[in-house]
Every structure is written in C-alpha cells, then in structure tokens.
Amino acid sequence: MIRKFLMYSLMQKFLPVLSWLPEYKKENLSKDFFAGITIGIMLIPQGMAYALLAGLPPIYGLYAGMVTLTVYTILGTSRQLSIGPVAMDSLILANGLAGLAVAGTNEYIALAVLLAMMVGLLQLSMGFFRLGFLVNFISNPVISGFSSAAAIIIAFSQLKHLLGITVEGEKVHEIIINIFRNIEQTHFLTFGLGIFSLVLLFGSRYLSNKIPSGLLTIIVSILLVYFFHLDESGVKILMEVPSGLPPFEIPDINKSDMLTLLPLALTLAFVSFMESIASAKTIQMKHKDYEVVPNQELIALGASNLATSFFKGMPVAGSFTRSALNNDSGAKTGLSSFISALVLLIVLLFFTSGLYYLPYTVLAAIIIYAVAKLVNIRLAAKLWKSSRKDFIVFMATGLATLFIDIEAGITTGVLISLGLLIHGASYPHIAELGRIPTTRIFRNIERFQNLERYDSILIVRFDAQLFFANAHTLLEFVEAKIRQRPSIKHVILEASAINGLDATAVDMLIDINNDLKSRGIELYMVNVKGMVRDVLESNGLIHERSTQYYFLNTHDAVSYILGSEFKDFTEYVLQTNIKSE
Structure with missing residues (x-):
C-alpha cells in the first residue's frame, strides 16, 4: 500500500x-x-x-x-x-x-x-x-526593457504589410x-x-x-x-x-x-x-x-x-x-x-x-x-522616480535591443544588472547612529534630526553581509570618522544586518580590533546573529575579547560604556552573556 x-x-x-x-x-x-x-x-x-x-x-x-x-x-x-x-x-x-x-x-x-x-x-x-x-x-527592468524594445521592433517590422510596400532592414x-x-x-x-x-x-x-x-x-x-x-x-x-x-x-x-x-x-x-x-x-x-x-x-x-x-x-x-x-x-x-x-x-x-x-x-x-501593450512607458517613469539604477538597466536593455540586436539587449541588461549587484555588494550602506532623545532607539544621523551623539562613542551600522568584497568599506568608514573626531574612545558595531562572514571579513575585524586597541579605542558588537557569533567564536575573536563587548542591543552597550545602567560588570554579564539569534 x-x-x-x-x-x-x-x-x-x-x-x-x-x-x-x-x-x-x-x-x-x-x-x-x-x-x-x-x-x-x-x-x-x-x-x-x-x-x-x-x-x-x-x-x-x-x-x-x-x-x-x-x-x-x-x-x-x-x-x-x-x-x-x-x-x-x-x-x-x-x-x-x-x-x-x-x-x-x-x-x-x-x-x-x-x-x-x-x-x-x-x-x-x-x-x-x-x-x-x-x-x-534576469530582473524585471531587464524583462520590461527588452519587452518594450521588442514590441517596438515588432510593430515597425509589420508596417510593410500594413502599407503594402517592400521594406528592407531589421x-x-x-x-x-x-x-x-x-x-x-x-x-x-x-x-x-x-x-x-x-x-x-x-x-x-x-x-x-x-x-x-x-x-x-x-x-x-x-x-x-x-x-x-x-x-x-x-x-x-x-x-x-x-x-x-x-x-x-x-x-x-x-x-x-x-x-x-x-x-x-x-x-x-x-x-x-x-x-x-x-x-x-x-x-x-x-x-x-x-x-x-x-x-x-x-x-x-x-x-x-x-x-x-x-x-x-x-x-x-x-x-x-x-x-x-x-x-x-x-x-x-x-x-x-x-x-x-x-x-x-x-x-x-x-x-x-x-x-x-x-x-x-x-x-x-x-x-x-497584440504588442502595443508591451511598451511599458509607465514603468520607465516609475523607475526614474524610484530607482535610477533600475532605470539605467531598463534603458540600456531597451536601447541595445533596438539598435544592436536582441541577444545583445538581453546580454547587456543581465551584465549591467550583475554589475550593479556586485557594486552594491562591494559598497553597501553604512550609517552612523544616534539616539532619539528620551528613548532607547538609535537611528541614522543623516535621516533624523536632533539625535543625541556621544563625543567618545562612535555607533556604526553595517547594512549588508560582510565579506571579502566589502570588508574594506567598514574599515575605511571607521577610520574616516576617527580622523574627524579624535575624541572617540569606543566604537560600537551594530551588526543586525550582518548575516554572514567569510575569512576575509573575520581577519578584517581582528585587524580593526587590534588597530583600535593599540590606539586605546575599544570595539563593541551589538545585535550579533547566532550564526555570525559562531563564526567569530570558531576564529577566536570572541575568545580573544571579553564577553562584555558583545551586547543584545545598542542601548545596553552605550549604557555599559557610560556606566549608567549596571552596578558592576558581573551583573551585566549575567543578563547578556547569551547568544543572540
């Protein structure tokens, strides 16, 4: 049965x-x-x-x-x-x-x-x-750009039958x-x-x-x-x-x-x-x-x-x-x-x-x-307003299809899409955070006004997976901020968006840690996902540093640094010495 x-x-x-x-x-x-x-x-x-x-x-x-x-x-x-x-x-x-x-x-x-x-x-x-x-x-802008251009080519190719004349050319x-x-x-x-x-x-x-x-x-x-x-x-x-x-x-x-x-x-x-x-x-x-x-x-x-x-x-x-x-x-x-x-x-x-x-x-x-509805002018206008990168993909695909050939159009669109994807992964968004007054919430200082910042504390949020192609951007960002503010003695890395690390990224974090430590600056990590902590632990970074430098949220890290939240370190460890998921 x-x-x-x-x-x-x-x-x-x-x-x-x-x-x-x-x-x-x-x-x-x-x-x-x-x-x-x-x-x-x-x-x-x-x-x-x-x-x-x-x-x-x-x-x-x-x-x-x-x-x-x-x-x-x-x-x-x-x-x-x-x-x-x-x-x-x-x-x-x-x-x-x-x-x-x-x-x-x-x-x-x-x-x-x-x-x-x-x-x-x-x-x-x-x-x-x-x-x-x-x-x-194959992204939607590639599909739409290709479809729109193909529809135009198809319509023009039928004009010879519509007019009843002989027309050469493709x-x-x-x-x-x-x-x-x-x-x-x-x-x-x-x-x-x-x-x-x-x-x-x-x-x-x-x-x-x-x-x-x-x-x-x-x-x-x-x-x-x-x-x-x-x-x-x-x-x-x-x-x-x-x-x-x-x-x-x-x-x-x-x-x-x-x-x-x-x-x-x-x-x-x-x-x-x-x-x-x-x-x-x-x-x-x-x-x-x-x-x-x-x-x-x-x-x-x-x-x-x-x-x-x-x-x-x-x-x-x-x-x-x-x-x-x-x-x-x-x-x-x-x-x-x-x-x-x-x-x-x-x-x-x-x-x-x-x-x-x-x-x-x-x-x-x-x-x-049949093909008239394939020309997607509305999408082109929408992409121009919402995403210039996608608009570039849409137009490049369409123009290559129109003026070179169909295979070139698709290839152009896919290559540009992959190029933009690689560029975006290599240069991810990195933000400095500040506290919204009277709250425990921290946000990007470039998007919110009147946020509280601390002279001796730099809070950095890295909004991507950390790997070999973008590891340098984090180092460069931190170095630039320290040059602007020599008073910085503590760097907090908000890692909630980091869902993976490769060997290069781990080595870079170790180098940042050692470099900052040599200058009297402490590195802290908050909102670290469990899988990332596992990688850090297996590479000796957690063992090397005290567990006091890993926090469940940014507020706890700032409070610990300022000494306003806990009576002593032992009490803090009892509350936070667990793996964040």
Missing part, C-alpha cells in the same frame, strides 16, 4: 495532470470548456500572425498551438497558462534566421523546425538538472529610413484595410473584453475581400492554406546547422522560459490550490517545443495575454488548454479553406495590436 502511494506521488510529480484529473469536479467543466473555447478562438488569429512574424507560413502557428497545448496539459504545473506562439519569440526567431535563409523558403522552415527541437532539448536538460533558478538573474532606424524612401509606393487600399482592422481591434477592447476581437476582425476582413474582390485590386491574401493535420517528421539534423543555431537556441530557451514562468507565477498568485514548480515548467515547456518540432511547429512559450484571459474566463484546470487544442484541431480539419481570402495587412494589424 505504501509502495503504491509512493509510486503514485512520484507519478504526480512528473505528470502534474494526475494532481487534478482523477479528482476533477463536475462544476468546473463548464468553466474550463468556455475558457478553452475562448482561448482557442483567440489563438487562431494570433497563431497565424506570429508565424507570419517569424517568417513562416501562417498555418505553422496553428500546428504549434495544437501540439503544445496538448503536451502542456499533461506536463505543466500551471492550470491557467496558455502556451503557443508568442510575439517576442517569433521576433527572435526571425532576426536569428534572417542571415541564414530567406523567410518562407523550405530551407528557412527546416531551420525553424530544427531550432524548436534544440530549444526543447535545452529546456528539458535545464529542467532535469534543476536550473530553473537561473531565471532569477533594425528600427533602418526600417524607418526605408519606409520614407518607399512611401510613395503605399498601396492605399491595403493601408486602409489595415487601419480599419486596427480600429476594429482597439474598439472591440473598449466595448467589451469578451468580444473575440481578433477572430471578428479576421471574419470581417475575409468577407470584405471576398465580396468586393479586393485581392483583384492588389490586396495580398494568404490564398491556399493546407488543410488537415501536419505529418509526423523528425527534423533534418545537421551538425553544422546545430552549431550555428546554438546561440539562438540558448537565447530562445531562456527567454521563452522567462516569459512562461513570469506569466504562470503571476496568475498562480490568485489561486491557492496548486503550486507552480519552475523546474517542472522547464520540462513541460521543453517537451512542448520538442513535440512541436515533429509536427512542423515553431518555438513556443507561455503567453501572458492569453493566460490572463484564460484565467478571467474561468479556467480552473489544464482541461481548458486541451479544449483550446481541440478548437485548433477542428479548424485544421474543416475550416482552413475559409482562410483563403485573409489579407496579410490584417495579420499585421493583429500583431501590432
């Missing part, structure tokens, strides 16, 4: 569908069904549009959505996350393959499918080796220059239909969130083209769209191609996981009946990308927009994703012929509409 229970628990860990399917509640069926239909309908225009953005035939977006939603239903830990083609990954794919093959050609498609397989294998490996924590090194400034050079070639009927589609998309959002604006726009545009023969007037349409299911094919594996695609695959593996886990965790906060497991999400996402590569799919990720709508539509379990996959299956089997008259300009409008 116990063995069966352990086996089932292990199966639940690797097949999260078993955590909700055996105990599925009938009252959730209608909610999951409605949410699944809603997302399936939404994914029809988005899947085709993002495939177009990636330089692939639009039908490949539907292939990817159908396959990956099915796989994720079984392996994913989020019950509302909707995975499939997304704008950012499509842009990365298009930019990465631009110099290797011509978009839409068989060679290009083969590379895209191989890339999906490589992304899947990388994510599966990351999941098995429990590397989900790596996403923590970077925003190149696209703008070439648009002005070819602006006289604008096909006004195409442009008008694109603008009409944008008005319909944005207008539907303001009227009601329940209106499937993308599908509505597609249906209206197809009817307009069909009845008014707009294709005969120069409006470009999809024309023949393959029907039926994609055949099972193993991607053409070429060692040279794989080595060439490896940097791009690594970028996509990280970015798609970053998007997915951020979306999953944001939505999971509204649900307390399950937990999102990052490493299992890597496995689910990797398996989804691997599976789609066998069915002519493209790299996928979790979509925050679709996931949020899935949640708002009432989705309770992963069954909603499976129903969305069934919607795409039905479209592929019976309705692809109806997409014949779908204009490219409408797909471009759908893409522009």
Whole structure:
C-alpha cells in the first residue's frame, strides 16, 4: 500500500495532470470548456500572425498551438497558462534566421523546425538538472526593457504589410529610413484595410473584453475581400492554406546547422522560459490550490517545443495575454488548454479553406495590436522616480535591443544588472547612529534630526553581509570618522544586518580590533546573529575579547560604556552573556 502511494506521488510529480484529473469536479467543466473555447478562438488569429512574424507560413502557428497545448496539459504545473506562439519569440526567431535563409523558403522552415527541437532539448536538460533558478538573474527592468524594445521592433517590422510596400532592414532606424524612401509606393487600399482592422481591434477592447476581437476582425476582413474582390485590386491574401493535420517528421539534423543555431537556441530557451514562468507565477498568485514548480515548467515547456518540432511547429512559450484571459474566463484546470487544442484541431480539419481570402495587412494589424501593450512607458517613469539604477538597466536593455540586436539587449541588461549587484555588494550602506532623545532607539544621523551623539562613542551600522568584497568599506568608514573626531574612545558595531562572514571579513575585524586597541579605542558588537557569533567564536575573536563587548542591543552597550545602567560588570554579564539569534 505504501509502495503504491509512493509510486503514485512520484507519478504526480512528473505528470502534474494526475494532481487534478482523477479528482476533477463536475462544476468546473463548464468553466474550463468556455475558457478553452475562448482561448482557442483567440489563438487562431494570433497563431497565424506570429508565424507570419517569424517568417513562416501562417498555418505553422496553428500546428504549434495544437501540439503544445496538448503536451502542456499533461506536463505543466500551471492550470491557467496558455502556451503557443508568442510575439517576442517569433521576433527572435526571425532576426536569428534572417542571415541564414530567406523567410518562407523550405530551407528557412527546416531551420525553424530544427531550432524548436534544440530549444526543447535545452529546456528539458535545464529542467532535469534543476536550473530553473537561473531565471532569477534576469530582473524585471531587464524583462520590461527588452519587452518594450521588442514590441517596438515588432510593430515597425509589420508596417510593410500594413502599407503594402517592400521594406528592407531589421533594425528600427533602418526600417524607418526605408519606409520614407518607399512611401510613395503605399498601396492605399491595403493601408486602409489595415487601419480599419486596427480600429476594429482597439474598439472591440473598449466595448467589451469578451468580444473575440481578433477572430471578428479576421471574419470581417475575409468577407470584405471576398465580396468586393479586393485581392483583384492588389490586396495580398494568404490564398491556399493546407488543410488537415501536419505529418509526423523528425527534423533534418545537421551538425553544422546545430552549431550555428546554438546561440539562438540558448537565447530562445531562456527567454521563452522567462516569459512562461513570469506569466504562470503571476496568475498562480490568485489561486491557492496548486503550486507552480519552475523546474517542472522547464520540462513541460521543453517537451512542448520538442513535440512541436515533429509536427512542423515553431518555438513556443507561455503567453501572458492569453493566460490572463484564460484565467478571467474561468479556467480552473489544464482541461481548458486541451479544449483550446481541440478548437485548433477542428479548424485544421474543416475550416482552413475559409482562410483563403485573409489579407496579410490584417495579420499585421493583429500583431501590432497584440504588442502595443508591451511598451511599458509607465514603468520607465516609475523607475526614474524610484530607482535610477533600475532605470539605467531598463534603458540600456531597451536601447541595445533596438539598435544592436536582441541577444545583445538581453546580454547587456543581465551584465549591467550583475554589475550593479556586485557594486552594491562591494559598497553597501553604512550609517552612523544616534539616539532619539528620551528613548532607547538609535537611528541614522543623516535621516533624523536632533539625535543625541556621544563625543567618545562612535555607533556604526553595517547594512549588508560582510565579506571579502566589502570588508574594506567598514574599515575605511571607521577610520574616516576617527580622523574627524579624535575624541572617540569606543566604537560600537551594530551588526543586525550582518548575516554572514567569510575569512576575509573575520581577519578584517581582528585587524580593526587590534588597530583600535593599540590606539586605546575599544570595539563593541551589538545585535550579533547566532550564526555570525559562531563564526567569530570558531576564529577566536570572541575568545580573544571579553564577553562584555558583545551586547543584545545598542542601548545596553552605550549604557555599559557610560556606566549608567549596571552596578558592576558581573551583573551585566549575567543578563547578556547569551547568544543572540
């Protein structure tokens, strides 16, 4: 019995569908069904549009959505996350393959499918080796700066379809220059239909969130083209769209191609996981009946990308927009994703012929509409006011993405973030404290007025872990204060924020102690955490100094020095000679 229970628990860990399917509640069926239909309908225009953005035939977006939603239903830990083609990954794919093959050609498609397989294998490996924590090194300013810049690039890349002209260039400034050079070639009927589609998309959002604006726009545009023969007037349409299911094919594996695609695959593996886990965790906060497991999400996402590569799919990720709508539509379990996959299956089997008259300009409008909300101007303004360092990260990431390339943007953001993190750790905040009059409370003298200070006592608070990279700053701070106030005879180190010491920090404390002692200055430590005291004791610092120099709080230390709190040292030791936790 116990063995069966352990086996089932292990199966639940690797097949999260078993955590909700055996105990599925009938009252959730209608909610999951409605949410699944809603997302399936939404994914029809988005899947085709993002495939177009990636330089692939639009039908490949539907292939990817159908396959990956099915796989994720079984392996994913989020019950509302909707995975499939997304704008950012499509842009990365298009930019990465631009110099290797011509978009839409068989060679290009083969590379895209191989890339999906490589992304899947990388994510599966990351999941098995429990590397989900790596996403923590990509901060929100990096994500937002990258997303905002990518959204701008995506929008500008679709202007050629919206205007009906040929535009060369991959970077925003190149696209703008070439648009002005070819602006006289604008096909006004195409442009008008694109603008009409944008008005319909944005207008539907303001009227009601329940209106499937993308599908509505597609249906209206197809009817307009069909009845008014707009294709005969120069409006470009999809024309023949393959029907039926994609055949099972193993991607053409070429060692040279794989080595060439490896940097791009690594970028996509990280970015798609970053998007997915951020979306999953944001939505999971509204649900307390399950937990999102990052490493299992890597496995689910990797398996989804691997599976789609066998069915002519493209790299996928979790979509925050679709996931949020899935949640708002009432989705309770992963069954909603499976129903969305069934919607795409039905479209592929019976309705692809109806997409014949779908204009490219409408797909471009759908893409522009989808990415418009990714440009986070409000966050930039907020960061400018609250954190200039984060603002620098946001802007540097965005500018590098815009004017260099996507990989450079992410790399720049991560490197600057790590650089600022290292700088912050190397130069932590150190404060001199003073007493608030008539209290036992001590605060930073630079933030509070009228604090009491003592001529012979320096009270220092070190607000960080003390280790080799920042140990010198404490020594320099104390030395500077002693030079300013030669009357100092006692130095109190308030250590409540110090949660660890390395060998360099211990040696530095010993050096400070010896140096101060040689000048007739005593060093005291207060609010020392238990783990820090253990390190000090094991290195002989506590044994070397009398226990009278370790206090539970700053007030006790000052009182002891001034001789106003205790009758003699023995009474004090009885009250304070314990380890502070």
